[in-house]
Amino acid sequence: MPSSQFHLSEYLNTAISAARTGAAILQAHSLRRSDLVIDKKARNDLVSQADRDAEAAIIEQLQENTPQFGIVAEETGGQASGAATWYIDPLDGTTNFLHGIPHYAVSIALVAHEGTYVQGDQPLEVDTPVIGVVYDPNREELFTAMYGVGAWLNEHRLGCSQTESLSEALLATGLPFRDFSFAEQYMPTLNAALPLTRGVRRMGSAALDLAWVACGRYDGYWEMGLAPWDVAAGTLIVREAGGDAQDILHAEPWPRSGFIYAGNANVAPALHEMLRPHVRNR
Template sequence: MSTNIDFQKALHAATEAAHQGAAILMEYFNHRDELVIEHKSRNDLVSQADKDAEKAIIAKLTQLCPEFAIIAEESQLEQGKQPESSLATWYIDPLDGTTNFLHGIPHFAVSIGLVAHKGTVLSAGMSPLTEDTPIVAVVLDPNRQELFSAYYFGGCQLNGQAIRCNKTATLGDALLGTGLPFRDFSFEDEYDPMLKAAIHQTRGIRRNGAAALDLAWVACGRFDAYWEMRLAPWDVAAGTLLVREAGGQVQDLYKQHPWPITGNVIATNRLLFDDFFAMLKPSLKTLP
């Protein structure tokens, strides 16, 4: 692949799409008693708000950046059905924090991330990518009116102002974010000892219920570190780049993929990463 990617064009498209999706979410949020809710499986809910927001987001991205493939949560678009010539793929979560949304908790977000494929040349003079890489990210929190955005080697911003991960250097001083098992309980025997270790070795843990915002909060220094297991790629694609561009580290918890596409994610500022991973590592088992 040799065609370059216009980061500003893609970032503009993601921002416009996120605002359109968020406007739909907030309209529904203010009339939640009228929502039709479906149960995809236990504790896996979807409402008309998710679906309508996703349609609006896809329409805007298709209009502004038709050259990219799309993977989206509710429409279950599959990468195999996308154009083979695409240089990158959008990963869309129209409503990250659905349970919060449905219970009236004002903590949810629109998450849109663009991941460039291995072999893509991002700009003139650069070597082709050696692995799939998140390159554009937008996470929009409509309740706080906070827009987190980033592009590859372009830094991370909150409402247009540059942000960085904080400089906490020890686990004892660290505030963590996490997500408890709530739908897939197959990894409880791995997660439970991690949680116990974190309770005893850190300043505290928060479980806020929106992975994209957890990662955004690492990027702006509200959390020192975050980990979660068995999420979906659209939950973490945008947040991965936010943290990286804010000076932090994000990896696949099992170190099997170049970014946490399987939803096993560890994110910290750079000072904490080694100690945090060392705390979690003894509980990890080989994936099936």
């Protein structure tokens, strides 16, 4: 696909519109949480009618505006196809949402596939997130990013923090809550981080953790056992804000396996060095 036919700005607007539509549905459901039908996909893996309704509305908009792209969504699945694929998490922070904790977001990313011409006349060498949108409806904070152009919070350009060392860094993480098979790898990383850093926070939304790294609220972040739709948008937002977001094992071009670390240009490499001895090949 020639770059002249790959319209990043149009795709960003499409994603923003879809995210706002999904968020409006979530907020309507939040007013009657006690009436929600909640299913358990697995232990501590919850899905509600709010997730399903928001996802259906998001998918409808994306398919209408970009029928040429594949779609992979948390509740309905799908597969990568075409020159690029949308990755959708209609409600990142479901447990927070269901308990009335106002910390959750809609996350939408477009990942362009290897060989796609996104900018100029050089095709991408690896699959790469090129559009990222994370929308927090409770704070009305819209985090967006476009490949090679930058990242924004509402109308303000984003930049990661300038913190220089782990000893001065505030980190975010996510504790194992659903899949405990990697807990023996995760717990040593938490034990290592506690005395080395200024503090560690666990807020319950990977998409917002990454967005907050991008805007400088956190200096770094790591987590294990996530899904690709959890991290696709946030990965690009961090990268376009001048930080780094990678697979912990550096085995994939973006952390689609869900083992991720991110941080500003100083903290990210130090964080990776802290994690590396404890994480083995999966």
